[in-house]
Amino acid sequence: MVTEKHKVQLMRWKALIQDRMNSKLKILEWCEQNNVSKDAYYYWLKQIRKEAFAEVDSKFNKPVISESNSFVEIKPVTSSVVASTPISSRPSAIIRRNGLEIELFEAASPTFIRQLMEAVRYA
Numbered sequence: 001m002v003t004e005k006h007k008v009q010l011m012r013w014k015a016l017i018q019d020r021m022n023s024k025l026k027i028l029e030w031c032e033q034n035n036v037s038k039d040a041y042y043y044w045l046k047q048i049r050k051e052a053f054a055e056v057d058s059k060f061n062k063p064v065i066s067e068s069n070s071f072v073e074i075k076p077v078t079s080s081v082v083a084s085t086p087i088s089s090r091p092s093a094i095i096r097r098n099g100l101e102i103e104l105f106e107a108a109s110p111t112f113i114r115q116l117m118e119a120v121r122y123a
Contacts, residue, residue, distance in 0.1 A: 013047070
């Protein structure tokens with residue numbers, strides 16, 4: 001859990017590190033001129049990087065689906081088994097939910113069905 005004090009310090013250090021970067025000084029030179037220990041500098045640089053990574057990770061590792069989305073992209077699964085399997089003209093299963101109808105054929109792979117079911121959760 002991140003405390004308010006940590007958040008305030010993080011904001012302060014973001015500004016300090018940006019100042020160092022804008023100064024074009026080497027880290028040790030900047031630390032000397034600004035009376036900052038190199039250990040503190042590197043500690044907060046690491047904290048800022050962790051925060052940035054967590055933010056990016058959370059954005060890219062969860063579905064980005066909102067009420068206004070009308071479709072969800074599902075990447076096709078390529079497989080020589082699927083390509084060589086004849087497709088029946090009648091679906092093996094039909095899923096209906098919230099006015100949405102999905103027909104599944106025998107050739108649908110388990111991976112594709114799993115991705116599809118994940119997408120249907122948001123429909």
